[in-house]
Amino acid sequence: MPTLSRPVAALLVLGLLGLMVFPAFGDTFYIRLVTKIMVLAVFAMSLDLLVGYTGLVSLGHAAFFGIGGYVAGVLINKGDVTSILALVPAAMAASALVAAIIGWISIRTTGIYFIMITLALAQMVYYFFHDIDFWGGADGINIYSRPLLAFGETVLLDLSDRVSMYYFTLGVMVAVFLLLSVFLRAPFGRTIVGIRLNEGRMTALGYDVRHYKLAAFIIAGTIAGLAGFLEASRAVYMNPAHVSWHESGLVLVIVLLGGMGTLYGPILGAFVLVLLEDFVAGITDRWLLVMGLFVICMVLFLPNGIGGLINRLVRPRSRSDKQAAAGAGSVGVADG
Amino acid sequence: MADIILETKDLTRQFGGLVAVSSVSLAFERGRTHAIIGPNGAGKTTLINLLSGNLLPTSGTIRFRGQDISHLTADKVSQMGIGRSFQKTNIFLPLTCFENCFLAAQSRLPSALRFLRPAAAYDDVAARAEKALVLCGLGHRRDTVATAMSYGEQRQLEIGMMLATEPELLLLDEPLAGMGADEAMQVVDLLKRLAENHTLILIEHDMDAVFAIADRLTVMVNGTHLATGTVDEVRADPAVQQAYLGEEEEV
Numbered sequence: 001m002p003t004l005s006r007p008v009a010a011l012l013v014l015g016l017l018g019l020m021v022f023p024a025f026g027d028t029f030y031i032r033l034v035t036k037i038m039v040l041a042v043f044a045m046s047l048d049l050l051v052g053y054t055g056l057v058s059l060g061h062a063a064f065f066g067i068g069g070y071v072a073g074v075l076i077n078k079g080d081v082t083s084i085l086a087l088v089p090a091a092m093a094a095s096a097l098v099a100a101i102i103g104w105i106s107i108r109t110t111g112i113y114f115i116m117i118t119l120a121l122a123q124m125v126y127y128f129f130h131d132i133d134f135w136g137g138a139d140g141i142n143i144y145s146r147p148l149l150a151f152g153e154t155v156l157l158d159l160s161d162r163v164s165m166y167y168f169t170l171g172v173m174v175a176v177f178l179l180l181s182v183f184l185r186a187p188f189g190r191t192i193v194g195i196r197l198n199e200g201r202m203t204a205l206g207y208d209v210r211h212y213k214l215a216a217f218i219i220a221g222t223i224a225g226l227a228g229f230l231e232a233s234r235a236v237y238m239n240p241a242h243v244s245w246h247e248s249g250l251v252l253v254i255v256l257l258g259g260m261g262t263l264y265g266p267i268l269g270a271f272v273l274v275l276l277e278d279f280v281a282g283i284t285d286r287w288l289l290v291m292g293l294f295v296i297c298m299v300l301f302l303p304n305g306i307g308g309l310i311n312r313l314v315r316p317r318s319r320s321d322k323q324a325a326a327g328a329g330s331v332g333v334a335d336g
Numbered sequence: 337m338a339d340i341i342l343e344t345k346d347l348t349r350q351f352g353g354l355v356a357v358s359s360v361s362l363a364f365e366r367g368r369t370h371a372i373i374g375p376n377g378a379g380k381t382t383l384i385n386l387l388s389g390n391l392l393p394t395s396g397t398i399r400f401r402g403q404d405i406s407h408l409t410a411d412k413v414s415q416m417g418i419g420r421s422f423q424k425t426n427i428f429l430p431l432t433c434f435e436n437c438f439l440a441a442q443s444r445l446p447s448a449l450r451f452l453r454p455a456a457a458y459d460d461v462a463a464r465a466e467k468a469l470v471l472c473g474l475g476h477r478r479d480t481v482a483t484a485m486s487y488g489e490q491r492q493l494e495i496g497m498m499l500a501t502e503p504e505l506l507l508l509d510e511p512l513a514g515m516g517a518d519e520a521m522q523v524v525d526l527l528k529r530l531a532e533n534h535t536l537i538l539i540e541h542d543m544d545a546v547f548a549i550a551d552r553l554t555v556m557v558n559g560t561h562l563a564t565g566t567v568d569e570v571r572a573d574p575a576v577q578q579a580y581l582g583e584e585e586e587v
Contacts, residue, residue: 187448187455194439197428204388204426205501206414206443215449 004181004264007314012264019170023163031166032234037274038169039230042176044254044266046223049180051252052261053189054216055196056107059115059248060122063102064095064221066243067125068228070135071095073143073238084149084157088229095225096218098125103217107210110199119245130240140239147233159233169230173267176223180263183219192216193261257298259307268306341366341505341535342387342418347396349382356382358559359396364505364552369527369536371550373543375579379559380539381423384509387537388420389413400505414443419503423510423539425490429483433474433493436482437465440500465500471529472496473522488519495526506530508538512545524548555579 004012019038023031043065050056068091075081075090102121109117129135146160159165183189191212194202202209232238241247258269276294281287302309342364349357357379364370372380385391387398389410397406400416414420428436441464442448442455456462469475472492477485482493495511511527512520524545530536531549540546546553553570555562563573570576 182454183451185454185456186452187442187445187450187458187461190439190442190455191448194428197430198426201422201426201428201497202439202443203410204390204414204420204422205440205497206411207448208409208411211449 005311005314008264008310011310011314016174023166028162031162033274033278035162035166035169035234037270038166038173039227039234040251040254040274041267041270042169042173042230043224043227044251044258044270045173045176045180045263046220046227047251048255048258048260048263048266049183049192049216049220049223051255052259052263052265053184053196054192054213055199056213056217057115057252058106058118058217058220059245059252060102060118060120060125061220061224061251062243062245062247063122063125064099064224065228065231065247065251066129066238066240067098068092068095068225069232069238069242070129070141070228071225072147072229072232073141074135076143076145076147076232077141082145082147084147084159087147088226091229091232092222092225095228096222099218099221099225100214103214103221107213107217119248122243122245122248126240126243126245129243136239138240140237140241143232143236143238146236147229165234169234172226172230176226177263177267180223184263188212188215196261253295255305257295257305259305259309259311262305262307262311265305265307268310272306338363339366340364341401342537343399344387345397345399347383347386347398348394349379349386349391350394355559357386357393360556360559360561362554362561362564364535364537366535367533368551369531369538369549370552370554371546372537372539372554372556373541373546374556374562377558378556380556381509382559383556384420384507384537384539387413388418388507390420414501414503417502417504418507419498419501419505420507421494421498421509421511423513425487425494427482427490427493427497430481432479432481433469433485433496434465434478436493437468437496437500438462440497441465441468441502443501464502468496468500471499471526473526486519488515488522491515491519492523492526495523499530503534505535505537508536508540510539510541512540512542520545 022034047058047061050058071094072087072091075087081087105121106114106117130138135141146158148155148159149157157164157168159168191207195209195212199209231242254269254273255266257273258267259265277287277291280290284290340363344360344362347357347360348355360383372383374380382391386393389408389412393406397404399405400418405413405416428439438461441461445461469478472495474489474492474496477489482490491511498506511523515523520542527536527549547567550567552564553567554564555570555576557579562579563570563576
């Protein structure tokens with residue numbers, strides 16, 4: 001069952017403090033880069049709910065990310081809506097609606113078929129944005145102004161300010177982490193983990209597993225939509241690439257790299273992947289080759305990701321873990 | 337007139353050309369322990385799968401407490417109060433015994449689509465899980481991860497999880513399969529205790545255990561119902577002796 005050990009919690013608090021003071025030291029480029037990373041982290045956490053907890057490997061998660069971003073962008077450009085209070089609910093609601101439809105169809109399948117059907121349906125969303133001029137077609141849309149939070153004349157938060165954007169994204173990331181932690185501790189979280197471990201048994205125990213899978217799918221899609229809103233606000237640009245299967249694959253790699261089923265793992269995964277990419281791209285033009293090798297090595301040597309590694313390093317193994325290891329060889333019990 | 341809790345009428349299940357269960361009509365009395373016996377391939381597990389909703393019948397009906405449950409899926413059947421344990425151990429291996437039973441007990445919340453209150457705060461669920469653990473004889477193994485236990489203990493946990501859902505009727509598919517003599521004795525004792533306030537329907541190959549536990553025997557051969565009666569009646573039935581018991585004793 002998902003619980004944070006104390007050392008991990010301490011590390012996360014330290015990391016949070018670091019992120020809170022970072023804008024005082026970092027230059028503009030890195031403030032923007034870390035903002036981009038935190039957006040990806042929100043996106044990846046939402047996918048972890050599906051992949052790591054419910055056991056549903058989706059290769060179409062970028063659809064909801066793109067919908068959130070496009071809806072926010074079009075509302076700003078064509079509707080002159082700039083209030084965060086309107087844009088965020090609109091982006092999330094649009095993603096939730098499409099997630100309900102795609103989820104309703106997809107959860108009828110399992111395993112490789114689930115991967116293929118989420119991919120196929122997400123490609124339909126991709127071409128919806130790609131082929132319709134209203135959404136800017138293949139060129140995408142440049143978003144003319146940034147969202148803000150204002151009461152009357154007083155502007156409380158203006159996301160065109162890079163530091164405001166940074167802190168807003170950080171706040172959203174922490175809020176999403178806490179919200180998902182609460183969900184995972186509640187009966188809902190126990191239920192989806194049970195479904196991942198042994199779906200047939202959950203059915204025999206009286207759970208209508210489709211309800212829970214659909215709920216997980218909609219929650220994940222809605223949060224991905226929130227991440228899409230952040231992306232649109234950050235980049236002031238949305239194009240079909242945000243909805244492409246490359247983007248779905250990237251966020252899946254981040255979840256795998258960070259550690260499925262740990263929630264904080266995907267945050268670490270986003271940081272490691274993007275920072276490493278930035279670093280390697282500064283050294284060689286062949287950076288994609290290096291990144292590919294890195295991901296292969298990580299999957300080979302750290303199958304539980306960075307989160308799994310940290311768990312192993314900081315957590316004194318309890319008696320029952322040892323018994324389990326003795327009885328079951330390599331069956332992981334740390335992240336259940 | 338006996339008090340019938342579960343009844344099948346012309347229950348049939350085909351897999352392509354194979355008729356695994358053929359027009360079986362049975363009545364199970366409330367509070368009794370019924371054993372279904374028969375050689376391999378007789379259709380016993382298919383029958384249990386039909387009763388538990390894991391398979392849907394090709395034709396025929398199943399009535400539980402007078403209500404037609406023929407086309408309910410396994411989760412709905414479980415919610416009606418029919419618990420089921422599996423022949424092949426079917427538990428959550430990375431979880432502790434308590435967590436296994438907790439998941440089972442939690443299924444009785446009106447809905448587990450509960451997002452805010454921590455699961456650990458549901459004291460009634462935890463109490464039911466603890467009770468089931470003690471009942472199935474694993475009270476001392478509460479925090480042991482299921483993978484770390486012996487096969488026999490895993491079988492006990494299998495039954496414990498079913499009990500945590502507080503069913504009225506228990507479907508047990510070979511509860512003693514693969515157990516050592518001592519473990520089997522324990523489970524037989526457990527089943528006897530459960531029989532005091534539950535209706536049991538079990539498949540079992542261990543004839544000593546069957547004769548020790550069961551009030552009623554049903555014999556199946558090749559998907560059809562051959563005979564039903566008390567242990568003595570079935571033992572005396574010449575057709576049964578020829579079809580099943582005779583063969584069994586030779587082994």
